[in-house]
Amino acid sequence: MKKIASKTHHRGSPSAEIRVLDASSKDKIFRSAEALFSTKGFREVSVRDIAARAGVHFALVAYYFGGKQALLDEIFHSHVAPLVEDGMKRLKAITKGGRKPSVEEILKAWILPCLRQGEPEEGRMIHLRIIASLSHERWEYTKKVSSYMQRSYRAFIKALQSCLPHLSKETLMWRLHFVMGALFFGIRQPASLIALSGARCNPEDLEATFDQILPYAAAGFRAAECAGAKSRKSKK
Amino acid sequence: MKKIASKTHHRGSPSAEIRVLDASSKDKIFRSAEALFSTKGFREVSVRDIAARAGVHFALVAYYFGGKQALLDEIFHSHVAPLVEDGMKRLKAITKGGRKPSVEEILKAWILPCLRQGEPEEGRMIHLRIIASLSHERWEYTKKVSSYMQRSYRAFIKALQSCLPHLSKETLMWRLHFVMGALFFGIRQPASLIALSGARCNPEDLEATFDQILPYAAAGFRAAECAGAKSRKSKK
């Protein structure tokens, strides 16, 4: 409603990058849906809620996007794709010319895109919450996120392997999974830590989250392989 | 339908501990609801689904439990309370007589109740999924979990503090939060790691999860305090 320098969210138009003065109804719906989905998830939010928050009629959701599900898909894509791109870009930057980065550097390149470092404050929280909350809700989206991430995920595992060669690939995968869990959980459930810590820690402060998770995760990655790791790779 | 040695799930009856041959309709509904809520969440599951899976008529849900929400509350309570109890018991056991346990021991006491070590296999996954999925869905339940956990949480933080005295309380709180995130995420979204790892790691294998997370988290806890931790305790 106030700031209107918005990216278009259409995958089909690579030409038009930034379109100012685009606070059309369509745009308002899109932003409203982002905000609501990110806090409440998909099922909890009705088309009517979205329209109400955007100040438009709910019929317009179907008119512009084709339906609730289609709207979600568009939002989802617009958020996941840059995540992967940014991660790959950062990884390339630190491995340029065969250079071997430290664990910290690699983790930083993995974590920062999740926290959308560099983006304007207003959209950052929404962004991660979308990913966290949707992948927590709908199985299809977990699958989608995973398949989107495959490429960058493999590259990161490879990088980690070359700087922690004594660890098995499986262990590295587990540990990277733990990092994602810590990030997503913090962002999806800030209330939990806020309540338990008596408001002394706040996961909504993304800088603090980063400062805290990096040394913790880096040290965790450097831990020795656990005893039974190889013997029971996948028991089930 | 097969094994019927079930605990009663009524908080009001502390006397009757185990009641065999209780595979009544009420019990079937309860179990069915546990299974469905744990995999799909609350909103995604209808009373009709629950009844269908239990093989009874959907009207019975209201008859026995008073409604969908009340059923959920009962399930929820029956799962969270033991979690806290078990954690406290384990913590007491390792600190008995003023003994100072290691980080590993403390974390073990925190993690194992979450994974319900010692319980029969069939119910373990359901249990944690209930907590993870509900606290991801409804804000009230995050609040409820938090308030239930306050007591044991504080005790654990205190124990950690006494064995890692160089770390601030805030840092310990962050790190314990990361552990919970890793656990919950793994259990709620096993598909994610399974897909990304090409089925080489499986978070549904709770023993593997434990083996993997313990050395990782313990090493993470031992990491030095991050530089900016004190200065920007809670910026926001």
Place this chain on the structure above:
DNA sequence: GTCTATAGCTGGATAGAC
């Protein structure tokens, strides 16, 4: 204790007026 029937609500989609 169990099921039928139904009331009453919410929400997504759409045809058509403006």
Place this chain on the structure above:
DNA sequence: GTCTATCCAGCTATAGAC
């Protein structure tokens, strides 16, 4: 491009028959 009116599906809950 926007809104009205309406349809229809699916849900919870409940009164009352068996």
